[in-house]
Amino acid sequence: MKADIRVALVGNPNTGKSxxxxxxxxxxxxxxxxxxxxxxxxxxxxxxxDGRTAEIIDLPGTYSIYPKSKDExxxxxxxxxxxxxxxxxxxxxxxxxxxxKRNLLLYTQIADLKIPVVVALNMIDVSEKAGIIIDVNxxxxxxxxxxxxxxxxxxxxxxxxxxxxxxxxxxxxxxxxIDVESIAPNLVAQIQAEYKIDNxxxxxxxxxxxxxxxxxxxxxxxxxxxxxxxxxxxxQKAQASETIARxxxxxxxxxxxxxxxxxxxxxxxxxxxxxxLTHKVFGFIIFFAILMFIFQAIFSWSAYPxxxxxxxxxxxxxxISKTMPAGPLVSLVSDGIIAGLSGVxxxxxxxxxxxxxxxxxxxxxxxxxxxxxxxxxxRKVGLNGKSVVPxxxxxxxxxxxxxxxxxxxxxxxxxxxIMVTPLVAxxxxxxxxxxxxxxxxxxxxxxxxxxxxxxxxxxxxxxSIVSAIVVAFVMKFIxxxxxxxxxxxxxxxxxxxxxxNVAFTMYDRSKTFVFQAGKVIIAVSIILWVLKSYGPxxxxxxxxxxxxxxxxxxxxxxxxxxxxxxxxxxxxxxxxVFGHVIEPVIKPLGFDWKIGIALISSFAAREVFVGTMxxxxxxxxxxxxxxxxxxxxxxxxxxxxxxxxxxLAVAFSLMMFYAFAMQCAxxxxxxxxxxxDWRWPAxxxxxxxxxxxxxxxxxxxxxK
Amino acid sequence: xxxxxxxxxxxxxxxEFTDLEMSVKLMEMGCLPGEEIKISRIAPLGDPIAIHVSGxxxxxxxxxxxxxxxx
Numbered sequence: 001m002k003a004d005i006r007v008a009l010v011g012n013p014n015t016g017k018s019x020x021x022x023x024x025x026x027x028x029x030x031x032x033x034x035x036x037x038x039x040x041x042x043x044x045x046x047x048x049x050d051g052r053t054a055e056i057i058d059l060p061g062t063y064s065i066y067p068k069s070k071d072e073x074x075x076x077x078x079x080x081x082x083x084x085x086x087x088x089x090x091x092x093x094x095x096x097x098x099x100x101k102r103n104l105l106l107y108t109q110i111a112d113l114k115i116p117v118v119v120a121l122n123m124i125d126v127s128e129k130a131g132i133i134i135d136v137n138x139x140x141x142x143x144x145x146x147x148x149x150x151x152x153x154x155x156x157x158x159x160x161x162x163x164x165x166x167x168x169x170x171x172x173x174x175x176x177x178i179d180v181e182s183i184a185p186n187l188v189a190q191i192q193a194e195y196k197i198d199n200x201x202x203x204x205x206x207x208x209x210x211x212x213x214x215x216x217x218x219x220x221x222x223x224x225x226x227x228x229x230x231x232x233x234x235x236q237k238a239q240a241s242e243t244i245a246r247x248x249x250x251x252x253x254x255x256x257x258x259x260x261x262x263x264x265x266x267x268x269x270x271x272x273x274x275x276x277l278t279h280k281v282f283g284f285i286i287f288f289a290i291l292m293f294i295f296q297a298i299f300s301w302s303a304y305p306x307x308x309x310x311x312x313x314x315x316x317x318x319x320i321s322k323t324m325p326a327g328p329l330v331s332l333v334s335d336g337i338i339a340g341l342s343g344v345x346x347x348x349x350x351x352x353x354x355x356x357x358x359x360x361x362x363x364x365x366x367x368x369x370x371x372x373x374x375x376x377x378x379r380k381v382g383l384n385g386k387s388v389v390p391x392x393x394x395x396x397x398x399x400x401x402x403x404x405x406x407x408x409x410x411x412x413x414x415x416x417x418i419m420v421t422p423l424v425a426x427x428x429x430x431x432x433x434x435x436x437x438x439x440x441x442x443x444x445x446x447x448x449x450x451x452x453x454x455x456x457x458x459x460x461x462x463x464s465i466v467s468a469i470v471v472a473f474v475m476k477f478i479x480x481x482x483x484x485x486x487x488x489x490x491x492x493x494x495x496x497x498x499x500x501n502v503a504f505t506m507y508d509r510s511k512t513f514v515f516q517a518g519k520v521i522i523a524v525s526i527i528l529w530v531l532k533s534y535g536p537x538x539x540x541x542x543x544x545x546x547x548x549x550x551x552x553x554x555x556x557x558x559x560x561x562x563x564x565x566x567x568x569x570x571x572x573x574x575x576x577v578f579g580h581v582i583e584p585v586i587k588p589l590g591f592d593w594k595i596g597i598a599l600i601s602s603f604a605a606r607e608v609f610v611g612t613m614x615x616x617x618x619x620x621x622x623x624x625x626x627x628x629x630x631x632x633x634x635x636x637x638x639x640x641x642x643x644x645x646x647x648l649a650v651a652f653s654l655m656m657f658y659a660f661a662m663q664c665a666x667x668x669x670x671x672x673x674x675x676x677d678w679r680w681p682a683x684x685x686x687x688x689x690x691x692x693x694x695x696x697x698x699x700x701x702x703x704k
Numbered sequence: 705x706x707x708x709x710x711x712x713x714x715x716x717x718x719x720e721f722t723d724l725e726m727s728v729k730l731m732e733m734g735c736l737p738g739e740e741i742k743i744s745r746i747a748p749l750g751d752p753i754a755i756h757v758s759g760x761x762x763x764x765x766x767x768x769x770x771x772x773x774x775x
Contacts (some may be wrong), residue, residue, distance in 0.1 A: 490760065
């Protein structure tokens with residue numbers, strides 16, 4: 001679509017910017033009360049009343065044009081980069097009418113860049129209810145820009161906003177807010193002259209931000225540095241005096257235009273909720289109750305849809321094998337691709353439920369309270385209150401959780417959070433644990449109420465949290481911090497979750513999971529299928545020849561003969577050969593070559609384990625019937641000793657390996673994407689593998 | 705008197721800061737000289753604290769609060 005004008009949305013976090021974006025464009029996206037959720041640059045199109053089309057760009061929420069995080073730095077670079085043509089024709093600044101003072105700081109900064117501006121005065125209903133009276137006309141007149149009162153949640157004032165966008169002036173008419181030149185008089189003038197910049201505030205921002213701006217060449221950046229030294233420019237001092245000047249302007253403006261009632265803010269609903277939710281005792285009880293509820297929901301609500309999906313794929317498999325002639329192609333589709341697909345799709349209910357619940361917690365504002373409550377504990381172990389959200393999210397999947405660490409401003413805190421998040425027991429480990437626990441732990445109750453299998457599973461989850469905390473604590477001493485940590489964070493007022501948004505998050509995350517993890521899992525299934533269906537040299541032909549001799553065909557039933565041939569072929573396939581190669585390495589952990597194949601294939605994704613076990617131990621397909629996998633593994637015996645393969649020691653050793661090893665290609669990829677340095681995922685892979693190997697080794701020898 | 709020394713419910717007016725880097729961040733968030741700050745609550749474990757300033761609620765660590773000197 002070709003747009004006639006480009007409009008950027010700019011505003012503080014929690015001002016309803018994303019909600020407005022959704023209304024204007026009709027294109028939905030993830031939004032939350034948790035500061036900094038809007039990360040990527042989102043764009044959409046909006047039909048204006050005069051028939052033209054506007055391209056709407058949603059910029060990350062920020063309190064100031066001076067960035068405190070990677071996301072926030074996008075705002076200024078979009079507004080300043082004339083060369084790339086990213087600069088919008090018009091900026092819509094969204095202000096929270098119930099919290100104008102702090103919101104106006106960003107407005108004054110944006111206004112001084114002298115790009116045409118329209119102000120959307122959002123949450124006008126909330127502010128009216130609170131008794132705040134805003135003289136909108138006088139406000140607009142003083143700023144020199146159109147001001148439109150709206151309520152994005154209640155979809156009020158949107159048409160008027162669209163009209164205002166359509167008829168907005170092409171030249172910036174806003175009043176100056178502060179005297180920019182006086183902050184750094186000669187420096188600003190010289191940068192303006194050397195770089196041919198009309199706008200003094202843009203010149204001042206280049207002085208402040210030249211080190212991080214992508215569109216400046218190193219030579220240009222060095223030259224600005226030189227000028228700064230020449231004029232004794234001190235970035236922080238300049239910013240401090242600028243901020244004070246801006247708030248002076250804001251206080252003058254609000255004095256004439258806004259009347260606030262003298263009510264005690266303690267009485268607000270949000271404060272009453274906070275008294276309970278951040279209470280010394282109840283606060284933690286409620287937090288742990290919510291966590292328990294999330295786990296319960298993940299396990300119990302997903303049981304039915306999960307078995308439905310499993311059955312669907314089993315039916316599909318049998319349909320294919322019945323209707324199509326047997327051969328390598330059918331085998332590839334049925335045992336390779338469909339088995340792999342089923343392994344992906346079966347996790348969708350769990351992922352959807354977890355993300356729905358997390359998005360409700362973010363949307364209501366509760367997540368920032370959790371951050372507030374947990375900061376002290378988290379800081380002791382080298383993390384940050386804001387690390388709580390990724391760690392909880394890690395129970396579902398490390399990939400989106402690692403992405404959500406972006407709103408941790410402190411570099412060291414963020415890196416430690418990224419490094420330990422994959423230790424948290426993600427949903428992909430769940431099938432591995434349930435399978436192995438069911439195999440070796442008796443289904444009995446201890447102390448009447450606690451099921452032993454349930455306890456074993458709880459222990460695995462606790463272990464994951466404890467290990468993440470211990471590793472974080474160790475890393476606190478290893479990593480050298482380049483900056484100091486701080487924790488200045490808005491506690492937004494509680495709000496009802498936006499259900500549409502929750503539903504969209506569920507859909508969006510599940511879709512991402514299916515496509516991202518799905519690609520890997522299907523690829524692995526196909527590779528694994530090839531590796532176990534073909535062998536080096538003429539080994540397969542030899543096997544066929546051996547077993548076609550009368551001494552076998554006469555004495556054995558066709559069924560058991562097929563089984564013997566299949567397992568002989570597996571041992572002589574590429575996968576079998578490979579398993580034998582690594583067997584010496586994993587033998588001290590109690591694993592044989594068959595488990596070795598499962599381990600290797602699980603390095604792409606843990607979910608592959610059950611399917612691999614099924615294909616290795618099964619002869620007749622049925623790859624995803626848990627019951628039958630379990631039975632087959634139960635019956636598996638060591639050919640040398642005749643004893644069962646899966647003893648308590650082996651099963652727990654295997655669980656330890658899955659608990660600690662970095663068996664997830666998607667996580668490795670996302671860690672690289674977030675850190676932009678291969679050494680991070682490499683170090684993570686190395687330490688996790690070492691941890692996995694030693695934990696398995698110890699557990700195996702303790703339980704043997 | 706520093707902000708970190710106030711009890712819950714007490715009010716103070718910002719005079720100055722002891723730390724330039726922190727002051728820049730605090731001022732952006734509306735904690736400016738002359739501004740009234742009320743301690744809304746303290747986190748269950750004693751740190752961080754939540755303050756009411758410039759019409760909204762802000763949380764910050766005790767150490768950060770100790771860089772704010774009150775009138």
